Amino acid sequence: MNLAVIVLAAGKGTRMKSELPKVLHRAAGRSLLAWVLAAAEPLDADETVAVIGHGADAVIEALPSTTVSVVQEPQLGTGDAVRVGLNGCGDAVNTILVVPGDMPLLEADTLASVVETHRTQRAAATVLTVKMDDPTGYGRIERRGDQVIGIVEHRDADARQRGIDEVNTSVYAFDAELLTDALDRLGRDNSQGEYYLTDVIAILNADGHRVVGVVTDTVEGTGVNSHAQLAGVSEVLRQRINDRLMADGVAMIDPSRVYIDAGVAVDPGATIYPDVYLEGDTTVGAGAAVGPNVHARGTSIAPGATVRFSVLDGAVVGPKATVGPFTYLRPGADLREGSKAGAFVEIKNSQVGVGSKVPHLSYIGDTTIGEASNIGAATVTVNYDGFEKHKTKIGDRVKIGSDTMLVAPVTIGDDAYTGAGSVITHDVSPGALAIERSPQREIPGYAETRKRRASRDGK
Ligand code: UD1
Ligand code: CA
Numbered sequence: 001m002n003l004a005v006i007v008l009a010a011g012k013g014t015r016m017k018s019e020l021p022k023v024l025h026r027a028a029g030r031s032l033l034a035w036v037l038a039a040a041e042p043l044d045a046d047e048t049v050a051v052i053g054h055g056a057d058a059v060i061e062a063l064p065s066t067t068v069s070v071v072q073e074p075q076l077g078t079g080d081a082v083r084v085g086l087n088g089c090g091d092a093v094n095t096i097l098v099v100p101g102d103m104p105l106l107e108a109d110t111l112a113s114v115v116e117t118h119r120t121q122r123a124a125a126t127v128l129t130v131k132m133d134d135p136t137g138y139g140r141i142e143r144r145g146d147q148v149i150g151i152v153e154h155r156d157a158d159a160r161q162r163g164i165d166e167v168n169t170s171v172y173a174f175d176a177e178l179l180t181d182a183l184d185r186l187g188r189d190n191s192q193g194e195y196y197l198t199d200v201i202a203i204l205n206a207d208g209h210r211v212v213g214v215v216t217d218t219v220e221g222t223g224v225n226s227h228a229q230l231a232g233v234s235e236v237l238r239q240r241i242n243d244r245l246m247a248d249g250v251a252m253i254d255p256s257r258v259y260i261d262a263g264v265a266v267d268p269g270a271t272i273y274p275d276v277y278l279e280g281d282t283t284v285g286a287g288a289a290v291g292p293n294v295h296a297r298g299t300s301i302a303p304g305a306t307v308r309f310s311v312l313d314g315a316v317v318g319p320k321a322t323v324g325p326f327t328y329l330r331p332g333a334d335l336r337e338g339s340k341a342g343a344f345v346e347i348k349n350s351q352v353g354v355g356s357k358v359p360h361l362s363y364i365g366d367t368t369i370g371e372a373s374n375i376g377a378a379t380v381t382v383n384y385d386g387f388e389k390h391k392t393k394i395g396d397r398v399k400i401g402s403d404t405m406l407v408a409p410v411t412i413g414d415d416a417y418t419g420a421g422s423v424i425t426h427d428v429s430p431g432a433l434a435i436e437r438s439p440q441r442e443i444p445g446y447a448e449t450r451k452r453r454a455s456r457d458g459k
Contacts, residue, residue: 003045003115004093006085008170009033009101010053010072015226021055023101024062025230028237029261029279031062032224035104035237038262042108043097043115049088050101051081077194078170079186086180093176095119098197100170102224104233110216111171117214118173124209125179125201127151128171130221138167139198141213148213149205151198155191166213168198169221178204237262245272258291267303285319299329302337315347318354336371350381353396366408367392376402376420383408395430 013022023033030038033050040048048067052059053075060069070088072081082098089096097115099106110128118126127148129141135154140161142150151168152161182203186195201211224230241262242255249268252258257274260266266284273291278284282296285303290296296312305317308324314331317323321335325343332349335341339352342359350367358364360377366389367381379400381392390408394400398412401420406412411427412434418424419435428434 002092003043003095003097004047004049004089004176005040005043005045005097005099006082006089007033007036007040007048007050007067007099007101008078008081008085009059010051010075010081011102012054012075013102013225016230019055021052021059022224024055024058025224027104027224027230027234028241028259029263030104032104032230032233033059033062033101035262036099036101036106037064037067039106039108039111040097040099043111045097047089047093049085051085051088077188077192078197079183079195079199082179082197083183083195086176086183089176096174096176096179098170098172098174100223103169103171103220103222104224105220105222105236106169106171107220110220113216114171114173114214117212121210121212123173123212124175124204124207125211126173127201127211127213128169128221129166129213129215130169130218131165131215132167132218132221133165135162135165135167139170140164141166141168143213146212147205148201148211150202153190153192153196153198166215167221169216170197170223172197174200175209178207178209182207253291269303273308294324364392366390367394367406369394370396370398370414372396373398373400375400376404378403379406380404381406381408 009023011022016022024031050063050067050069051072052069053072056071063069068088070084072084114126114128137154139151139153140157141148182200185203186199188195190196204211219236222233224233238259241260242252242258245266246252250266251271254274258272259277261279263280264278264282267286269286270284271289275293276291277295280298283300284290287304288301289306293309294307299312299315301307301317302319304320306322310324310327312329315329315333317335318337320338322340327341328346330348333347334351336354338355340357340359341347344361345358346363348365350364352358352369353371355371356369356373358375362375362379364381365383373394382405383389392406392408393411395412395414397415399417401418403421404418405423407425410424413428413430415431416428417433419437422436424434
């Protein structure tokens with residue numbers, strides 16, 4: 001069998017009220033279109049063709065290289081869209097699976113069962129349907145037994161037909177040759193003046209061909225036309241991701257408050273607390289505890305690490321390292337095994353060596369810290385002179401005193417100390433103490449003097 005998938009993605013999505021083409025809106029870390037393509041992926045189709053129109057350039061850019069795109073302009077309806085899509089398919093194709101680009105909840109198994117039913121039933125067309133409590137707006141399925149004899153659009157339906165609760169999802173398998181022939185005979189004599197793909201079903205019936213229906217779970221039939229529906233499908237997608245992770249052995253205190261994107265990997269044995277957002281290609285290792293209140297993007301969190309109340313962007317958190325509360329790890333922050341970034345600490349493009357600690361109120365940028373060093377509270381690496389960024393090197397077993405300004409470029413040797421409050425502008429030799437501080441002065445009886453001066457001035 002030679003299978004082609006045609007994804008319908010030319011529509012504007014007027015109700016999104018957005019410049020972004022509808023199918024590029026994102027849910028749980030993927031565009032709507034990417035979710036649909038991912039559901040179709042396991043079918044291993046010979047060809048995948050996207051019919052695009054509104055925002056074509058942006059959609060083309062988002063398509064994987066294996067997907068062919070054809071532009072439908074103007075958009076004259078779903079029947080016209082599939083006719084255009086067929087132009088992108090080779091001659092060898094004999095089965096066409098049509099999938100709308102705005103139905104991210106479709107599952108791979110469901111698409112496979114449509115193709116499978118289509119094949120085993122030797123049907124001319126197979127329609128995926130759902131039952132809806134409120135079918136308003138959808139095309140209604142007219143049946144005779146297991147045969148689907150027609151689809152009537154809501155606007156064109158009479159009272160009896162509007163009473164039908166089985167609706168068209170717009171997912172279909174077609175015999176390619178019969179589809180091509182039927183599309184050539186479509187009219188546009190309907191309330192919208194469009195070529196309706198749905199009318200192909202009646203045409204095939206009239207020609208004596210077999211059209212069957214496959215009913216699936218209602219939730220899968222949800223299309224996205226508005227931001228409210230986008231939020232609704234996002235919730236379902238997140239729930240599926242969380243259910244899969246929990247089944248694999250990930251602990252979640254409250255999965256309804258965990259937001260994990262499709263591209264994220266969480267290993268069994270990790271614990272995710274509430275109000276955690278894991279995005280991009282973030283990974284979490286076994287035994288790691290993440291949250292509450294963590295926003296991590298493109299970050300790897302190693303086994304046994306702890307991250308609480310923090311923002312991590314392009315960071316690496318090593319095994320058994322601890323982060324937070326209230327820590328900001330920016331791109332290139334690389335915390336080695338057993339290291340620590342504590343409260344009100346920001347780290348960028350810097351390595352914190354094995355067992356080293358930056359516990360409080362510090363900025364560390366463009367720096368390498370060796371092993372087992374301690375950075376005192378309120379230390380700042382002064383990496384920017386207003387024109388260029390400079391590097392700070394801190395060795396092993398170094399003790400940086402509280403409130404040290406390390407004016408880069410500067411190197412602090414192994415086992416060295418800096419005195420609290422120092423502004424360090426020169427390299428410090430291994431094992432030395434560098435202290436930069438004016439001597440402390442004392443003015444005796446100052447308080448009394450102050451008081452006398454005030455009463456003299458009548459204050
Ligand atoms: C369509 C079906 C309806 C079904 C519903 C399910 C028709 C006539 N009706 O209605 O039976 O219940 O989907 O959601 O097919 N598109 C194009 N080019 C076009 C027109 C549409 O690519 O010229 C794409 C849209 O971007 C969208 C899909 O086709 O992804 C469906 O189009 P839409 O206009 O939303 O159809 P509905 O009126 O919802
Ligand atoms: Ca629609």
